[in-house]
Amino acid sequence: MATYVVSDLHGQYRIFKQGLKDIDLKDDDFLYVIGDVIDRGNDGIKILEYIRRHKNMDLLLGNHEHMMLNSVDPFGGEECRGIDTDLWIYLNGGLQTYEKYLDLTPKSRKRLFSWLNNRYVVKTIEVNGKNFCLTHSFYTEKCVNKRCSELEYDDAWDIVWKSMFREDRSTRADNIYKDLPYTFITGHVPVHKARRDYGAEEDFNRLETFTVGNMIDIDGGCAYLCRFGMECGALFLRLDDMKVFPVRMIRDDIPIMDEMMF
Numbered sequence: 001m002a003t004y005v006v007s008d009l010h011g012q013y014r015i016f017k018q019g020l021k022d023i024d025l026k027d028d029d030f031l032y033v034i035g036d037v038i039d040r041g042n043d044g045i046k047i048l049e050y051i052r053r054h055k056n057m058d059l060l061l062g063n064h065e066h067m068m069l070n071s072v073d074p075f076g077g078e079e080c081r082g083i084d085t086d087l088w089i090y091l092n093g094g095l096q097t098y099e100k101y102l103d104l105t106p107k108s109r110k111r112l113f114s115w116l117n118n119r120y121v122v123k124t125i126e127v128n129g130k131n132f133c134l135t136h137s138f139y140t141e142k143c144v145n146k147r148c149s150e151l152e153y154d155d156a157w158d159i160v161w162k163s164m165f166r167e168d169r170s171t172r173a174d175n176i177y178k179d180l181p182y183t184f185i186t187g188h189v190p191v192h193k194a195r196r197d198y199g200a201e202e203d204f205n206r207l208e209t210f211t212v213g214n215m216i217d218i219d220g221g222c223a224y225l226c227r228f229g230m231e232c233g234a235l236f237l238r239l240d241d242m243k244v245f246p247v248r249m250i251r252d253d254i255p256i257m258d259e260m261m262f
């Protein structure tokens with residue numbers, strides 16, 4: 001019975017399936033996907049549906065799912081007029097996801113919306129006597145183990161958008177999280193960027209997790225599209241023994257809308 005986490009798949013279905021094969025996920029294992037399944041790549045809706053249908057997987061929301069929830073019609077209609085519509089469709093690569101979403105029947109759209117809206121934003125778990133806090137990006141006490149539907153827009157926004165690996169120094173991992181009794185597992189900021197911003201004396205183009213204090217970044221940069229000489233892909237992490245299973249992108253994985261890079 002092992003527990004795995006992965007983040008920021010950004011529509012890369014091949015990477016997702018390859019990762020499941022590599023970790024050899026069993027029925028009594030569990031995989032947490034900690035946000036940003038959709039956008040940038042083309043198959044986000046397909047991955048969301050795959051997670052929704054499997055009992056040994058769950059999703060925590062990322063900023064991309066949060067934007068989608070605040071753009072599309074909660075009742076399965078075709079309209080996209082929520083408060084995040086411009087941010088999602090025009091600025092964050094939501095268009096191809098929205099087009100795939102429209103291919104679903106109204107009933108399936110409504111079911112997907114309601115499932116998404118009932119996912120956690122921050123979740124604490126214990127594995128092998130060790131306490132982990134899973135979050136797409138940020139931490140506030142009031143959001144711990146709360147589902148998106150239970151939270152105000154601004155409270156969920158803080159969790160999925162703010163980052164411990166960027167912003168100002170007051171939100172940085174080595175400042176305000178070090179006294180909390182968890183190992184934090186987050187995504188949102190690709191490890192290459194986090195490693196560079198922290199001035200790590202390493203080859204920051206490697207596809208490898210990045211640890212600062214009690215926080216581990218596992219965003220392998222599926223949204224980066226192998227540009228700038230970086231090794232991109234997904235980082236599946238087994239929490240039982242902290243073994244990392246990297247899945248590298250290849251040129252064929254590059255999404256069609258490649259102008260949408262960040």
Ligand SMILES: [Mn+2]
Pocket residue numbers: 036062063064136160187188189
């Ligand atoms: Mn993100």
